[in-house]
Structures are given as C-alpha cells and as structure tokens.
Amino acid sequence: MTMIDVSAQPTAHATEVTDPRGTSGQRRRRGVRGSEQTPRHLRANRTAYLMIAPMVVLLGIFVVWPLVYAFYLSFFEISFYKDAEFVGLDFYQYVLTDPEFYESLWIGLKFALMVVPAVLVLALMLASFIATLSKRMAAFMKTTVYVPAVVSSVVAAIIFVFIYQDEGVANWFVGMLGKGPIAWLNTEGSALPAVAIPAIWLGFGVSTLIMLAGILDIPDSYYESAKLDGANFWQRTRFITIPSLRNVILYLLVTGVTLTIQEFQLPLVMTNGGPVNATNTPNLYIFNSFRDGTPYATSYSLTAALLLFIVIGTISIIIFRVVSSEKSSDA
Amino acid sequence: MNRQWYAPRRLLSYLLAAVIAVTALFPLAWMAISGFKGQTEVLRSPFQFFPDVWNLDNYRAILEDPAFVRAMGITFLGAVIFTVASLVVNSMAAYAFARLDFAGKGLWWVVCITPMFVPAMAILLTSFVVVSKLGMLDTLAVLIVPGVAASAQMFFLRQFYLNMPSAVEEAALIDGATRWQIFLRIFVPQSLGPFVVVGIASFLAYWNSYVWPVLVVSNPDLTQIMQYLATFRSARGNEWGMLMAGSTLAALPTIVLVLVFQRYIVNGVRLAGLK
Numbered sequence: 177m178t179m180i181d182v183s184a185q186p187t188a189h190a191t192e193v194t195d196p197r198g199t200s201g202q203r204r205r206r207g208v209r210g211s212e213q214t215p216r217h218l219r220a221n222r223t224a225y226l227m228i229a230p231m232v233v234l235l236g237i238f239v240v241w242p243l244v245y246a247f248y249l250s251f252f253e254i255s256f257y258k259d260a261e262f263v264g265l266d267f268y269q270y271v272l273t274d275p276e277f278y279e280s281l282w283i284g285l286k287f288a289l290m291v292v293p294a295v296l297v298l299a300l301m302l303a304s305f306i307a308t309l310s311k312r313m314a315a316f317m318k319t320t321v322y323v324p325a326v327v328s329s330v331v332a333a334i335i336f337v338f339i340y341q342d343e344g345v346a347n348w349f350v351g352m353l354g355k356g357p358i359a360w361l362n363t364e365g366s367a368l369p370a371v372a373i374p375a376i377w378l379g380f381g382v383s384t385l386i387m388l389a390g391i392l393d394i395p396d397s398y399y400e401s402a403k404l405d406g407a408n409f410w411q412r413t414r415f416i417t418i419p420s421l422r423n424v425i426l427y428l429l430v431t432g433v434t435l436t437i438q439e440f441q442l443p444l445v446m447t448n449g450g451p452v453n454a455t456n457t458p459n460l461y462i463f464n465s466f467r468d469g470t471p472y473a474t475s476y477s478l479t480a481a482l483l484l485f486i487v488i489g490t491i492s493i494i495i496f497r498v499v500s501s502e503k504s505s506d507a
Numbered sequence: 508m509n510r511q512w513y514a515p516r517r518l519l520s521y522l523l524a525a526v527i528a529v530t531a532l533f534p535l536a537w538m539a540i541s542g543f544k545g546q547t548e549v550l551r552s553p554f555q556f557f558p559d560v561w562n563l564d565n566y567r568a569i570l571e572d573p574a575f576v577r578a579m580g581i582t583f584l585g586a587v588i589f590t591v592a593s594l595v596v597n598s599m600a601a602y603a604f605a606r607l608d609f610a611g612k613g614l615w616w617v618v619c620i621t622p623m624f625v626p627a628m629a630i631l632l633t634s635f636v637v638v639s640k641l642g643m644l645d646t647l648a649v650l651i652v653p654g655v656a657a658s659a660q661m662f663f664l665r666q667f668y669l670n671m672p673s674a675v676e677e678a679a680l681i682d683g684a685t686r687w688q689i690f691l692r693i694f695v696p697q698s699l700g701p702f703v704v705v706g707i708a709s710f711l712a713y714w715n716s717y718v719w720p721v722l723v724v725s726n727p728d729l730t731q732i733m734q735y736l737a738t739f740r741s742a743r744g745n746e747w748g749m750l751m752a753g754s755t756l757a758a759l760p761t762i763v764l765v766l767v768f769q770r771y772i773v774n775g776v777r778l779a780g781l782k
Contacts, residue, residue: 220607220608220609220686221609221610223603223607223685223686223687224603224607224608224609224612224686225609227599227600227602227603227607227690228599228600228603228604228615228619230595230596230599230600230656231596231597231599231600231619231656231661232600232615232618232619234596234652234653234655234656235618235619235622235656235658236618237637237641237653238634238637238638238652238653238654238656239622239625239630239656240618240622241633241637242630242633242634242636242637243625243629243630243633245633245636245637246629246630246632246633249633302527305520305523305524305527308520309520309524313520313521313524315769315770315773316524316528317524317527317528318769318773319765319766319769319773320527320528320531320532321527321531322765322769322772322773323531323532323535323762323765323766324531324532324534324535326711326715326761326762326764326765327535327715327758327761327762328714328715328717328733328757328758328761329715329717330715330717330733330736330737331538331733331736331754331757331758332534334538334736334740334750334751334754335534335535335537335538335751335754336534337740338537338538338541338747338750338751339534339537341550341747342550343550343551343554344550345537345554348554351554374534377531377534380531381531385773434626438626438627438628440628440718441717441718444718445717445737445740459628462628463628463631463718466631466632474632477632478632478633481628481629481631481632482629484626484628484629485625485626485628485629488626
C-alpha cells in the first residue's frame with residue numbers, strides 16, 4: 177500500500193487539471209438542510225479526505241494513469257528494438273486507413289443489431305408476463321431469468337460451442353426440421369448469429385428485471401381505463417407500456433449497444449474472430465493485434481482502442497438524440 | 508392489473524412460465540447433464556437428452572485434478588478478498604460524498620465518478636504496462652487491487668446514503684461521536700441490502716474475469732478458474748464430458764450465490780433507481 181501511495185500522488189494531481197468533464201457543482205445535495213453553506217464546525221475535511229483517499233489513489237493508479245498514458249503513448253512509435261519515437265498522429269492515420277478496423281466496427285455493429293433488439297423484445301415480453309403473475313410465481317420467475325446472467329462469458333461460450341457441435345443439440349433440432357447438420361461456428365454466414373445467441377442468453381435476465389421494475393411503476397389505472405375502452409393486450413403494450421417505459425428502454429438501448437459492441441470474450445473463446453474474420457468484433461481485433469507481437473503492434477492497438485472509445489461515445493450520443501427526439505405520450 | 512383469472516387461463520400462464528423457465532435454464536441443465544455422460548455418449552447420434560447411465564467419472568476426475576482444485580481455491584480466496592476490499596473502499600468514499608462537506612468536494616467527485624465512463628479495453632494495454640512497472644505481475648495483488656475501486660458501486664452506495672434520514676446522525680454528533688463512529692456504528696449496519704447487491708456484483712466480476720488474468724498471470728499456482736477452463740478447452744478440446752463437468756462446477760458458486768441472495772438482488776434492481 178505504501179509503495180502505491182508514493183507513486184500515485186503526481187497522477188492524482190494531474191487529473192484535477194486535465195479532467196475533461198467539468199460537471200461538478202450541482203452534485204452537492206445535502207438532504208434536509210436547505211442552505212448550501214455548512215457551518216464551519218460541521219466541515220470534516222480530515223475525515224473526508226481519509227475516507228476518499230483509498231478510492232482516489234486506486235482510481236488514480238489503475239484508471240486515470242493508464243488512460244492518460246494511453247493518450248500519451250498513442251503519439252509514439254514503440255518497439256522492442258529501439259527507443260520510443262514521437263510520431264504525432266501517424267498511428268491515428270494508420271488505424272483510420274486500415275480496412276480491417278472498419279470491418280471490425282461493422283461486425284461489432286451487426287452484432288449489436290442482432291443482440292440488443294432481441295434482448296429488448298424478449299425482456300419486454302417476459303416482464304409484461306411476469307407482472308401478471310402471483311407474487312410467489314413472480315419471485316420464482318425473476319430468479320429463473322436472472323440465473324443465466326451470473327454465468328461467465330467463458331462458461332457460456334463453452335456451453336454454446338458444445339451445443340453447436342456437429343452432433344450437438346442445435347443440429348439435432350435442425351435435423352428434426354429435415355435439414356442437414358450445419359457447421360454453425362465455421363460457416364461465415366452463421367458464425368456471428370451463433371455467437372449472438374449466448375450474448376442474448378447472458379443479457380436478457382438483467383434487462384427483464386429492469387423492465388419489470390419499470391412496469392410495476394406504471395399506475396394500474398392506465399391499464400384499467402384502456403381495458404374499459406376495449407384495448408387488447410397488444411394495444412395496451414403499444415400505447416401504454418412502451419411509452420411509459422421510454423426512459424428505461426432508452427437506458428437499456430444505450431448501455432446495451434455500448435456494451436455489446438465491446439463484446440469480445442465470447443468470440444475470443446468460441447471462434448477467435450473466425451471464420452475469415454466474420455466474428456472479429458472491434459475489441460477482439462484490438463486484443464489480437466496487441467497480442468500479435470509484430471513491431472508497433474502496441475502503439476497500433478492502443479490507438480485503435482482509444483478511437484473505439486470515441487466511436488462508442490458518439491454512437492451513444494446519436495442513439496440518445498434519436499430516441500429522445502421521438503414524441504412520447506408521457507413526459 | 509386484474510388478477511381474478513379463470514382456472515384455464517391460470518393454468519395456461521403456469522404452463523407458459525414453465526416453458527420460459529425450461530428454455531432459460533436449458534443451456535445450464537444441458538451442461539450439467541452432459542457432465543454425467545461418458546466419452547462415447549456425450550456427442551452421440553441419434554441425439555439423447557439423458558445419459559443411459561449416470562456416470563460420475565467426469566465429475567470425479569475433475570475434482571481429483573489438483574490444478575482444478577487449486578484454481579477454484581485461489582479464485583475463491585481472491586474473490587472474497589476482492590469483495591471485502593471493494594466494500595470497504597467504495598462505501599467509505601460513498602459515505603464521505605453523501606454525508607460530509609469538505610473542501611474541493613466537487614472536484615474529487617469528478618475524479619471518482621469519471622472512471623465509470625472509461626471502457627476497459629481503452630486502458631487494458633496501458634494498465635498492463637502500469638502493473639508490470641509496479642512489479643505486480645504474477646501476484647495475487649495484481650488480480651485484486653486494480654479493480655477494487657469501482658465508481659459505479661460507489662455511486663450506488665452514495666445514492667443509498669443520501670436517502671438515509673439525518674436525525675440519528677445529528678443526535679450522535681451532539682453526543683460527541685466522531686464521523687468514523689457514525690459511519691461504522693450507524694451507517695454500515697443499515698447497509699446490509701445495498702452491501703449484498705454490490706458485494707455480489709464484485710464477487711461475480713472477480714469470479715468471471717478471464718482476460719485480465721490471462722494477461723497478468725502465468726504462474727500455475729495463481730491460475731484463475733476461467734483461465735483454467737479456457738486452457739482446458741484448447742488443450743483437451745475433445746473431452747466434452749470433462750469440460751462440461753468442469754464448467755458446471757465452476758458456475759456453481761455463482762448460481763448458489765444468486766439463489767441464496769435472490770431477494771436482495773431482485774430488490775437491488777429497484778434500489779438502483781432508474782428514473
């Protein structure tokens with residue numbers, strides 16, 4: 177611990193100055209007390225600093241320092257054979273002109289388009305259903321849908337590789353429909369959807385619970401008056417549930433897309449990006465180019481990671497804009 | 508909503524619930540059952556759901572593999588230390604930000620909350636450089652320490668502390684209690700629910716992590732359970748029965764954790780308060 181303290185000090189200071197998100201001020205809610213200014217004797221500088229010190233020091237060393245360092249290194253050419261050399265924006269140019277980078281982005285996007293809508297629809301249906309159940313049944317169902325969410329991606333990947341074997345369950349099912357066995361993970365067209373299935377399986381539980389919490393907050397009177405007007409289940413879902421859940425859906429959409437596009441443990445274990453890069457998601461591409469050990473791979477892959485960081489931020493903002501510009505019945 | 512249903516309708520909803528439960532849990536059940544199948548049976552055509560003979564060999568062999576037992580043990584130890592350390596670090600900071608007033612609070616708040624928006628991959632490579640410069644590679648510490656401070660968890664706990672009534676706290680202050688005493692004797696004992704929620708999140712994050720251990724640990728004594736499973740697949744990829752048995756045992760602690768604490772987890776989603 178002491179060793180860490182010493183080295184952390186400079187980074188912590190550096191952050192204060194360079195931190196880009198200057199949205200501090202308005203966070204200082206103080207519960208019951210109306211006035212902003214606390215009497216001097218209630219100030220607790222020493223205690224407070226001691227309490228936040230471990231957090232600040234750890235984040236400084238293991239998040240802020242690596243982040244600042246990544247930006248710094250992205251301007252250098254690093255190689256094992258000679259000293260790092262300043263190259264300015266060269267690596268940004270390399271990454272941005274590399275077709276594989278765009279290909280991986282496109283794959284990540286396709287992957288998110290397979291996973292996120294499926295998770296949202298599934299979660300909405302399950303949550304609507306669970307909301308109609310008796311208390312005890314609902315508790316059982318909530319636990320049931322949540323169990324897959326705690327399974328690690330590695331275990332999920334292994335289970336699904338097994339399911340996709342030539343003699344596995346997936347092919348048994350296809351066989352019942354009268355089709356021949358499919359090499360799910362070795363066929364270019366089917367590999368990405370085959371990796372998307374475990375992602376959906378891992379993700380739908382938490383989304384369902386969050387949607388359910390949202391549905392339970394909708395006043396019953398909305399549904400009752402809709403029923404009096406003769407609205408059926410689909411109409412109630414379309415005109416009451418979905419508009420009322422707008423913020424919840426927006427939240428799940430943004431977090432879902434940003435997290436899904438970053439998925440790489442599933443393809444790493446299931447296909448390692450193959451066949452022919454069909455499952456090479458952006459982070460897997462970055463991870464593999466880092467491991468690949470060719471000269472300058474380090475500079476290249478960390479620059480790519482930073483660019484991806486920016487791309488993902490932009491995507492989140494676009495989604496946020498699009499969804500929040502739509503009309504809604506309930507503000 | 509109207510819950511006075513007719514009997515057939517209720518039966519139908521039970522049926523639907525059963526179908527959903529079976530579908531959701533199928534992959535796990537399939538994994539556990541396949542662990543009971545012998546080498547010739549595990550991928551047999553024509554397809555058969557249950558084994559002819561429930562065979563314990565795979566589970567026995569896995570449990571007798573010292574590497575597996577060691578990986579489970581060291582991962583469990585690491586996960587417990589990690590969980591406790593996370594709770595200590597994040598709840599202290601959460602209390603300070605929720606309940607204390609101090610110079611530069613806004614600034615420190617930004618420092619502590621911004622990391623929530625930094626994706627792991629953006630700093631993965633330089634984190635590796637940092638821990639290797641600190642001489643932490645191939646230690647238990649490198650698996651635990653870097654993830655202990657978690658902005659999202661601190662935020663979650665802070666929201667909880669913001670909503671706690673301040674009357675008791677003020678009475679204690681008048682009686683001469685220090686802030687530390689108030690935190691430890693009043694706030695911590697009332698935090699059981701939120702502590703369970705973030706504690707489980709920490710435990711799962713540690714237990715399920717794979718990429719970080721692969722990068723920073725090569726000592727077989729420190730091999731983490733997911734690392735063990737993944738190497739198992741590449742080295743002995745065809746022994747599906749063994750792999751399924753191993754995966755089942757590796758997933759078991761997390762599933763047990765959910766079943767034990769299910770009530771807290773389901774409420775925790777509401778605690779998290781999406782507005």
